[in-house]
Amino acid sequence: MTIEHSNIDYSERIPNNVGLADNRRLRRALESWQPNYLKWWQELGPDQSTKSDVYLRTAVSVERDGWANFDFVKMPDYRWGIFLAKPDLDRTISFGNHKGQKAWQDVPGEYRAPLRRLIVTQGDTEPASVEQQRHLGITCPSLYDLRNLFQINVEEGRHLWAMVYLLHAYFGRDGREEAEMLLERHSGDADKPRILGAFNEPTPDWLSYYMFTYFTDRDGKYQLAALAESGFDPLARTCQFMLTEEAHHMFVGETGIMRVAQRTCEVMKEVRSDDAKIVRAGGAVDLETIQKYINLHFSVSVDLFGQEISTNAATYFNSGLKGRFQESRLADDHILNESIWPVLQISDGHIIQKNLPALSAVNERLRDDYIKDSQRGMNRLNSVLESHGVESRFTLPHRFFNRQIGISAGINVNPSGDVISDYEWKARLGEWLPTDEDFSFVRTLMNRVTEPGKIAAWIAPPMRGIDGKPWDYEYVRFN
Numbered sequence: 001m002t003i004e005h006s007n008i009d010y011s012e013r014i015p016n017n018v019g020l021a022d023n024r025r026l027r028r029a030l031e032s033w034q035p036n037y038l039k040w041w042q043e044l045g046p047d048q049s050t051k052s053d054v055y056l057r058t059a060v061s062v063e064r065d066g067w068a069n070f071d072f073v074k075m076p077d078y079r080w081g082i083f084l085a086k087p088d089l090d091r092t093i094s095f096g097n098h099k100g101q102k103a104w105q106d107v108p109g110e111y112r113a114p115l116r117r118l119i120v121t122q123g124d125t126e127p128a129s130v131e132q133q134r135h136l137g138i139t140c141p142s143l144y145d146l147r148n149l150f151q152i153n154v155e156e157g158r159h160l161w162a163m164v165y166l167l168h169a170y171f172g173r174d175g176r177e178e179a180e181m182l183l184e185r186h187s188g189d190a191d192k193p194r195i196l197g198a199f200n201e202p203t204p205d206w207l208s209y210y211m212f213t214y215f216t217d218r219d220g221k222y223q224l225a226a227l228a229e230s231g232f233d234p235l236a237r238t239c240q241f242m243l244t245e246e247a248h249h250m251f252v253g254e255t256g257i258m259r260v261a262q263r264t265c266e267v268m269k270e271v272r273s274d275d276a277k278i279v280r281a282g283g284a285v286d287l288e289t290i291q292k293y294i295n296l297h298f299s300v301s302v303d304l305f306g307q308e309i310s311t312n313a314a315t316y317f318n319s320g321l322k323g324r325f326q327e328s329r330l331a332d333d334h335i336l337n338e339s340i341w342p343v344l345q346i347s348d349g350h351i352i353q354k355n356l357p358a359l360s361a362v363n364e365r366l367r368d369d370y371i372k373d374s375q376r377g378m379n380r381l382n383s384v385l386e387s388h389g390v391e392s393r394f395t396l397p398h399r400f401f402n403r404q405i406g407i408s409a410g411i412n413v414n415p416s417g418d419v420i421s422d423y424e425w426k427a428r429l430g431e432w433l434p435t436d437e438d439f440s441f442v443r444t445l446m447n448r449v450t451e452p453g454k455i456a457a458w459i460a461p462p463m464r465g466i467d468g469k470p471w472d473y474e475y476v477r478f479n
């Protein structure tokens with residue numbers, strides 16, 4: 001058992017609020033992982049960034065108000081640490097077969113393997129995203145954007161620390177080996193790729209990056225929220241605190257896409273045309289290309305919820321390891337043995353809805369929550385178009401479009417949700433997903449802008465800056 005504090009001890013080599021000073025073995029284990037982490041950061045973290053002073057927030061407490069401190073930091077000196085939300089000593093498990101029992105402070109022997117697997121899968125995504133975004137700093141559209149990229153990168157690094165802490169503290173030798181592996185698998189590596197599909201896709205440009213932080217970080221929000229319900233209390237509490245940091249990541253994604261769309265609308269007005277070629281010649285990303293990026297990143301991200309019907313997911317739920325979104329607020333028995341859930345299926349070339357056992361459909365239910373949330377952001381994005389008098393609207397493609405995992409994997413479903421022939425799929429793919437030519441065009445816009453107050457021509461400036469500073473503040477100082 002460790003002693004828990006809400007304030008973080010920064011006098012330690014590894015800042016923490018888990019009483020690491022009182023646990024020599026664990027402290028030593030983590031201190032021996034730390035140099036490997038730093039080596040990984042130097043090799044695969046943000047390119048050409050180590051000497052810059054960056055205006056970053058660092059967690060100083062796990063209290064809701066005032067948990068972060070902002071200051072200039074060189075990223076390799078960032079105080080990555082271990083911060084768990086405050087404990088609730090009376091907490092009980094709110095779902096599954098152990099509902100009503102006291103939450104576990106240690107790993108129950110029978111759930112060791114599935115818990116480790118969940119923690120490893122979560123942990124694997126964090127450094128993967130840093131690897132995916134490694135080169136983006138070189139083509140940043142403004143200092144404000146560069147700072148946000150770096151903020152997200154250091155926090156994803158910290159989220160890796162969060163999972164590595166759990167592996168080291170609760171899973172013995174296996175845990176230590178898994179922690180090593182988290183630095184050995186790499187995004188897109190042919191031999192040792194990252195575990196989940198989306199984390200092996202490239203993030204080649206800033207439009208992809210905003211889409212990633214909009215769609216893929218939002219998967220993070222839902223997965224972390226489901227793990228924050230876990231009966232294994234240290235996992236629940238670390239995920240609760242990670243969610244506090246995650247909100248800014250989705251903000252960067254959502255406002256990023258909105259700023260791109262805003263600039264496109266402005267250019268459409270300037271060039272008096274909505275023709276993609278003319279808009280591109282005017283230096284903005286045409287609406288069609290933005291829609292194709294949405295289609296790509298949404299489809300890759302909905303894959304991250306796994307199979308619609310999953311025995312893994314049912315086992316996680318039954319065992320009290322992973323709940324549903326806001327589990328304790330849901331008005332049902334939280335056991336689900338008798339419940340059903342509507343799930344889309346494909347039958348005779350048609351998409352139909354079937355009521356299936358809710359227990360096996362918890363992945364799909366989480367995906368439903370995610371899609372609703374993604375749609376809310378699309379509505380806000382569409383309000384940008386509306387306010388500029390542009391008639392077209394962005395849409396989310398059908399959830400079965402372009403899937404690699406689940407019922408529609410390998411089946412040709414168009415963005416409107418019709419099952420189509422191979423011939424039509426191949427012929428029309430370029431209308432729905434970015435083509436090489438689209439990527440090349442977006443790449444031509446990616447020029448580095450680092451003068452305070454200046455911004456690339458393809459994106460509008462943000463409404464406000466960070467931490468009460470103006471948007472044109474010198475957020476990154478190059479040395």
Ligand code: BYC
Pocket residue numbers: 118119121122125126129156195196197198216217218219220221223224303304305306307308309310311312313322363405
């Ligand atoms: N790619 O029964 P199923 C974030 C595998 S993002 C490749 O449905 P399950 C972040 C699956 O592993 C959040 N493989 O599986 C965002 C299984 O393999 P086996 C990350 C996939 O376990 C931005 C098989 O297919 N956190 O934090 O119910 C920046 C059968 O599938 C994929 C988590 O994901 C895929 N997309 O569901 C930074 C939470 N999907 O058993 C960070 C932890 C499925 O046949 N993970 N498979 O070998 C989980 O809860 C589950 O592992 C999943 C999969 C929901 C991902």
